[in-house]
Amino acid sequence: MNANDNGVCWSCSQTAGGEPLCAHCGALQPPPRDYFAILGVTPRLDLDLTDLQKRFYDLSRRLHPDVQQRKSAREKQYSLEASAVLNDAWRTLGDPVSRAEYVLRQNGFEIGDTRSRDVPAEWLEEVFEMNMAIEELDGGDAAARGQLELAGKRFAALREETDRELAEQFRRWDSTGNRETLEEIRGLLNRRRYIRNLVRDVEKALAG
Amino acid sequence: MGTLEIDFGDSAKGRVVGIDLGTTNSLVAYMGVTSPEVIPGEDGARLTPSVVSYGASGEMVVGNRARLALLTHPQRTVYSIKRLMGRGLADIGEELKLFPFRIAAGSESVLRLELGERSFTPPEISAFVLRQMKKNAEAHLGEPVRKAVITVPAYFNDAQRQATKDAGRIAGLEVLRLVNEPTAAALAYGLDKRKDGIVAVYDLGGGTFDISILKLHDGIFEVLATHGDTHLGGDDIDNLLLEIGLEDIAGEWGEDIRGNHEAVQRLRRAVIEAKERLSTAPAARIDLEHGHQHYRREIGRERFEKLITPIVERTLGPCRACLGDAGVAVEEIDEVVLVGGSTRIPLVRAAVERLFRARPHTELNPEEVVALGAAVQAGILSGEVRDQLLLDVTPLSLGIETMGGLVSKIIHRNSTIPASATETFTTAVEGQTNVLIHVVQGERELVKDCRSLARFDLKGIDPMPAGMARIEVRFLIDANGILNVSARESRTGKEQGVEVKPSYGLTEEQVEGMILESFQRAEEDFEARQAREARLEADTILSAVERARQNDAWFDLSEEEQRAIVVSINELLVAYHSEDHRLIRALIDKLNTQTMKLAETMMNTAVRTALKGTKV
Numbered sequence: 022m023n024a025n026d027n028g029v030c031w032s033c034s035q036t037a038g039g040e041p042l043c044a045h046c047g048a049l050q051p052p053p054r055d056y057f058a059i060l061g062v063t064p065r066l067d068l069d070l071t072d073l074q075k076r077f078y079d080l081s082r083r084l085h086p087d088v089q090q091r092k093s094a095r096e097k098q099y100s101l102e103a104s105a106v107l108n109d110a111w112r113t114l115g116d117p118v119s120r121a122e123y124v125l126r127q128n129g130f131e132i133g134d135t136r137s138r139d140v141p142a143e144w145l146e147e148v149f150e151m152n153m154a155i156e157e158l159d160g161g162d163a164a165a166r167g168q169l170e171l172a173g174k175r176f177a178a179l180r181e182e183t184d185r186e187l188a189e190q191f192r193r194w195d196s197t198g199n200r201e202t203l204e205e206i207r208g209l210l211n212r213r214r215y216i217r218n219l220v221r222d223v224e225k226a227l228a229g
Numbered sequence: 230m231g232t233l234e235i236d237f238g239d240s241a242k243g244r245v246v247g248i249d250l251g252t253t254n255s256l257v258a259y260m261g262v263t264s265p266e267v268i269p270g271e272d273g274a275r276l277t278p279s280v281v282s283y284g285a286s287g288e289m290v291v292g293n294r295a296r297l298a299l300l301t302h303p304q305r306t307v308y309s310i311k312r313l314m315g316r317g318l319a320d321i322g323e324e325l326k327l328f329p330f331r332i333a334a335g336s337e338s339v340l341r342l343e344l345g346e347r348s349f350t351p352p353e354i355s356a357f358v359l360r361q362m363k364k365n366a367e368a369h370l371g372e373p374v375r376k377a378v379i380t381v382p383a384y385f386n387d388a389q390r391q392a393t394k395d396a397g398r399i400a401g402l403e404v405l406r407l408v409n410e411p412t413a414a415a416l417a418y419g420l421d422k423r424k425d426g427i428v429a430v431y432d433l434g435g436g437t438f439d440i441s442i443l444k445l446h447d448g449i450f451e452v453l454a455t456h457g458d459t460h461l462g463g464d465d466i467d468n469l470l471l472e473i474g475l476e477d478i479a480g481e482w483g484e485d486i487r488g489n490h491e492a493v494q495r496l497r498r499a500v501i502e503a504k505e506r507l508s509t510a511p512a513a514r515i516d517l518e519h520g521h522q523h524y525r526r527e528i529g530r531e532r533f534e535k536l537i538t539p540i541v542e543r544t545l546g547p548c549r550a551c552l553g554d555a556g557v558a559v560e561e562i563d564e565v566v567l568v569g570g571s572t573r574i575p576l577v578r579a580a581v582e583r584l585f586r587a588r589p590h591t592e593l594n595p596e597e598v599v600a601l602g603a604a605v606q607a608g609i610l611s612g613e614v615r616d617q618l619l620l621d622v623t624p625l626s627l628g629i630e631t632m633g634g635l636v637s638k639i640i641h642r643n644s645t646i647p648a649s650a651t652e653t654f655t656t657a658v659e660g661q662t663n664v665l666i667h668v669v670q671g672e673r674e675l676v677k678d679c680r681s682l683a684r685f686d687l688k689g690i691d692p693m694p695a696g697m698a699r700i701e702v703r704f705l706i707d708a709n710g711i712l713n714v715s716a717r718e719s720r721t722g723k724e725q726g727v728e729v730k731p732s733y734g735l736t737e738e739q740v741e742g743m744i745l746e747s748f749q750r751a752e753e754d755f756e757a758r759q760a761r762e763a764r765l766e767a768d769t770i771l772s773a774v775e776r777a778r779q780n781d782a783w784f785d786l787s788e789e790e791q792r793a794i795v796v797s798i799n800e801l802l803v804a805y806h807s808e809d810h811r812l813i814r815a816l817i818d819k820l821n822t823q824t825m826k827l828a829e830t831m832m833n834t835a836v837r838t839a840l841k842g843t844k845v
Contacts, residue, residue, distance in 0.1 A: 078449055082618055086647065086708045090405065090610045105647035105705050108620075112644060 031095075041084055041103060049089060049096040052103035056110035056123060059103070066121060066191035066206075068114060077111040117187065118213070121206055124194075128203055132210075139211035147175065148219065155226045166227065173223040180216045183209055245376040245405055245611045246366045247413075247603025250355060250393065252311040252462060253435030253570065255279045256600035257362040259370065260608035265417065265601040268369045270361070276596060277365070281357045282306040283344040287757065291361040300498070303329060303490035305345040309464060310358075312436050313340065313351040314396075315389035317733045323460070327468050329490055339735060352396040352735065353743055359400035377402045378607045380599050381710075382437040383409035384457030384624045386670050387682050388733040390711050395740045405610050407709040410434070411441035412621050413602030414568040415450055417593060419617075426563035427453075429551075431581050431589070432599075433544060434569035436462040440548045442555040442562075451620040454554035454643045456547035463504075463571040466537050470500035470528075473536075474515055478524050492519050507533050508573045534576045541580050548584055554643050565589040570596050620645050623706050627682075630667035634676045639704055642672065649705040653719065660692040664700060668712065681732035687716050688726040700725055756808065763813035767805055770817055774798060774824055782830035794823050 030037040030048055038044030041052065041059075057064040060076050082088065084107055089100035114120045122132050151172045157165035187209050194202040247265070249256045254276040258267045267275045272293060282290040282298035283305045290298060299306045312324050318336045325332070333341035333348035341348040359379075366374045379402075381393050390407055397404035408416075411430035418428075425446050432439040439457035443450055474496050479485050486492040499517050506513035507530055517524040552559060567589045571577060581589050593601065608614035622643045628636035629652065639650040654664050664687040671679030690698050699719040706712055716725035729736075735743075774794065777783055783791070801816040 078446065081449065081620060085618055085620075087406070087606075087609050087618060091612060101647055101705070101707055102649075104708070105649035108645040108648050109650075112648075 041080065049084070049092065049099045049103065051099055052084075052106050054106055056106070056114055059106045059110050060114065064124065064127075065195045066117075066124060067188070067195050068120065070115065073111070073114060077107065077115075080107055117184075117191070118210060121187070121191070121210055125203055125207055125210075128200070130203060130207055132207075139208045140215050141212075144179075147172065151219065151223065155222065158226055169223055169227055173220065173227070176216055176219045176223065180213065180220065183213045183216060187213070243376055244370065244372065244374060245378060245607035246362075246374055247378045247380070247408075247600055247605070247607040248359065248362050249380050249410070249413075249600035249603055250311065250358065250362075250396070251279055251435060251599075252309050252437065252464065253279060254596065255358050255362055256597060257366050258597075258600040258604035259366065260604050260611075260613050265604035265608070267597050267600055268366050270365045271368065277358070277361060278308070279310065279355075279358050280306060280308040281310070281344075281354050283347060283349075285345070289357050291357050299494050300491060302345075303494050304331070304343075307342055307344060307354055309436055310342075310351050310354045312460070312464070313342075314355065315386065315392035315733055316340065316351075327464070329493070339739065350735065350743070352392050352740075353399055355393070355396035356399035356743075359396055359402060363400060363402060375401070375403055376405050376607075378406045378408055378603045378610065379404055380410045380413050380603045381407050382432075382434075382457060382459055383411050383439040383441050383452075383455040383621075384437065384459050385710070386459075386625055386680055387710070387712050388680075388731065389459070390709060391731070392735070394709065394711065395735055395743075398740060399743045401744075404709075406606060407711070408603055408606045408619070409439070409441065409452075409455065409621055409710075410437075410599045411439045411455070411566075411568060412443070412450065412452055412619055413600075413606060414566055414593075414598045415441070415443050415445075415602070416605045416617070416619065417598045417602035418564075418566055418590060419445060419450060427557055427561050428564045428566060429548075429562050429585055430566045430568060431544070431548070431572065432457075432568035433571040433577060434462050435571070436460070436464050438462060438544050438547065440544070440551045442551055442557055448616045449618050449620060451645070452622045453557065454551050455622055455624050456551035456554065457624065458543065458547060461540065461543055462569070465540050466504060466571070466574075467497060467501055469536055469540075470504060470515070471497055473528075474500055474517070474524070474526070477526055478517075478519075481524065482522050486519065492517075495519070496524075503528060504533075505573075508575065530575075537574070537576060541577055544577075545580065545584060559584070559586055562587055566598075567591055567595050568598055621708070621710070622646060623648060623710055625670040625680075626672055627704060627706065627712065628669050628671070628679065630669065630676045636669055636671075636674055636676055636679055640706060644706075646706050646710060647708055649703060651701055651703050654687065654698075654700045654702055655696050656690065656693070656698045657695055659695050661695070661698075662690045662692055663688045664690065664698075666702065668704070668714075682712065683732055684730045685714050685716075686728040686730070688728060690718070690725070702727075756810065759810035760808050760813065763810040763817070764805060766817055767801055767813055770820055770824075771798065771801065774820065774827075777824065777827055777831060780831055780834075782827055782834055785830055786827060790823075790826065794820070794827070797823050 028036055028039060030043040030045060030050065032048035033043060033046035035045035037050050042049055053059050060073060084100055084103040086097065086100045086104060089096055113123050125132060154165040154168045154172060158169060187206065190202055190206045190209060194206065244259065247258045256267055256276060258265050269275050270277050270292060274293060277292040278296045280292065280295040280299060282295035282302060284290055295306055299308060309328060313321060318340055324330065331343040333343045339350060341350055342354065363374050377397060379393055379397055381390055393407060394404050411432045414430050414432065415428055428443045428445060430441045437459050438461040439455065441455040442453045444453055475487060496517050499515050503513040503515045512527055512529045515526045515528060562585050565581060565585045565587045567581065572595050578589060605614055606619065609617055623640065623646050624642060626638045626642045627640040628638045631637045639652060640648050654666065656664060666685040668682045668685065669676055669679035670682050673679050687700055690700065700716055701719040702714065702716045704712060704714055714727055716727050717723060718725055797816065797820040801820055804812045804816050
C-alpha cells in the first residue's frame, strides 16, 4: 500500500502534497508504514517528545476512524490502517529504548540476547557480590540488607550512566548516520537491559 | 473476528443511537440538541430489564413484562445473558451453578439456550433486547433507526465483543462502534466541563467490573490503562443473599426449594429489593410467601457489608494494577467517576473514596451515564459532536502460539487501538501449502493459560522448499477492539487467503443465517399478527350472522339465499384455522356481501319497530 510514492491522489488525480490528506480534495491517502513517516518527522534517535506528542494528537484528530466515519469504504480502510500505524509509531518512538530498537531493526540488526562483551568485566565482581548478599539475606542474615541497598544504588547509578551514554550515541548517529554507532547503541541497550534485571533482582530480594 | 463489511456508501445519513446493553438493564439514548438524552420505553421506564421471554404463543417479550414472566414462566425466560456472550460450553460451569440457564443439546460447538420448545444463541437473545431498544428509539424519534453505538465492558475479550456486534447485526442494526463502558461514562461527564486532567472510572455493574484511567487533554479522551473482571458484579451480591435465603428456608421449612424455579426467582427478586433498600436504609427485610409458608428475614447494613466485603475487595486489586499500568500515582488522579448500579452501595463508595483519596462524582445517574456517553460517541460518529475524540486501548495482550505451547506476544495490553503488528511466517516442510496460526488473548506465558481466540489457516501457498515462503501476516485490532487478520506473500505481494476458525462464538455463515432467520421471523410474526386480526374480524361477523339467523329477517330470505350464506359460513370456519389471513379476509368479504340483504332487512325491521315504538 504505497500508492503515495508518486504523490498523486487516488481520488482526484492531482498532486496530494505528501500529507495524510490530499491537499487538493481532502481524501485520505494510503498511509505509510514507516513510523517516522507517519508522524511526519525525519528519522532520528534524539527526538523532542513534546513535539512528537503534539503531532500524535493532531494527526489522531485527522486520521482516526471516528473522524473518517462518514467517508467512503476505501477511506475508512485507510483511516483504520493509518490510525493503527500512528498509534504503533507513537508507542514505539515515544520511548527511547523501543525507538532505538526500531531503528536498529530497520537497519538490519537483530534485537536479541545479551552477549558477554556487552557487560563490562569490572561489573562481574559486583554482580557476584550481589548474588552472595541475596543468598545471605535469604538465609536470614539481616546485615546483608545494607549491602544490597548499596548495590541497588550503584546499579541505579550505572543505569543513569548508560542512559547518558545512549543519549550521546543517539546524537552521534543523528549527525553521522554510521553503522558503528548503531553497533555501539545495540551494546548499550543490551547493557541497559542487564542492569534493569539486576535492579529488579535487588528490589525483589529487599521486598521479599 | 472481524470481516470486511461491504459499504454501500450510504453511511452518511441516518441517526445513530447509543445503546447500553447491560447485564441487568439496557438503555438507549440519543444526542439531543445540546446534550445526550435517554429514550424511555413504551411503559415510560428509562431502564429496560435485559430479560427475554418466549411466550407460549410464539411471541418474544422483552423488558418489564419479561421480568414478570421470570416468575410465571421461568422455563421460557432468560436474564443476565450478557454473562454468556462469546463464551463456550466448557467455560461456563460457574455460571451454570448460579443461573438457571438451560443448555440445549448440541451446544458443544455453538452454545444454545432452551426457551420453551425453541433454542437460541446468546447473541440472538441479546438481539431481542437490542431490537426492543431500536423500537423504543424509533417510536420516540419518529424515524427509522438503523445505526448504533453499543457499549461493552472494557475488559471484554475479542469473542465477547464479536458476539455483541453479531447481536447488533441480528437485530438489524449497523454497529458503527463498540465503546468501552467506562470510557463512555467519561465521555458523558466530559461533555460540559472540558478540562485537562487524569480521571479514574470505576464501573461496577450487574455482572462485570471495569476500572479505566484516562487522560483528558483538550477534547481528547485518552485511555492510559484498563483492568477488570468480566465476572464480578451485583449478580454476585444477589447470589450471596440468595444463598442465605435458601439455607434459611431449608432450615425453617425443612424443604430445599432450589429445584423450584419459580420460588427461586421470587426469592431472587426479594433479595434484590432488600439489597437496593440497604443502599439508603439501615436495614431491610427479605420477604417471601410460598404456598402457605412465609419466610421473613431482617438484614442490617452491618451484616450486609460484612457479607459483601470480599466482593468489594476483589475490585481493589484491579484498581491498583491499573494505576501501575497507567504509570499514574494515586495523588495524580483529579477526578473519580462512578458507574453502574452497584456503585450506589455505600460500602463500594467508601472503598473507592479511600483508595483514590478523592470524592467520586455522582452527579449523573450511575445507571444512565454509560448510555449517555454512548450517545455522545454516536454524535461524534455522525458528526454532530466535534472536537472530541476517544483513544481507547485493548484490555488484553494478543499473542500467537509458538513452539512448545508458548505464547509470543505481538500486541501488548493497554496499547492504543487501532493497533497492529506484522509477523512473517514460513513453511516447515517442502511443498507445504498452508500454515496454521493459533491466536490467543491473555497475559500468561503458556497457550493453555490464555484464551484461544481463533485459528487462522493461511491457504494456497505455492509449493516450494521449506522455509522459502515468506508470508507476511498483519494483525490489526480495530477501534472496536476486534481483531482483523490479513496476509500476503511478501515477495509477490499476492494477497493470501485466510480462513478463520473462531474458538468461541459464531462463524460469519452462522451470523448470516441468524440475520436471515430473524428477518423471516419478523415476517412470520407479521403474518401471525395479521392472521390473528383476521380471526377477530371473522369472530365478529360470524356471531353477528348467527344472531341474524334467529331474526325474522332470516326467514324472509329465499332458500337459495339462505343456502349461499350457510356455505360461506362453513368456508370461513374452515379457513379460520389456517394461517392464511388473506383467505380469511376474502371469505369475510364474501360473507359480508351475501348478508347485505339480510342486514338491510333487519335494519328496516328495526327502524320500523323503532318508529312504531315512538308512536305508541
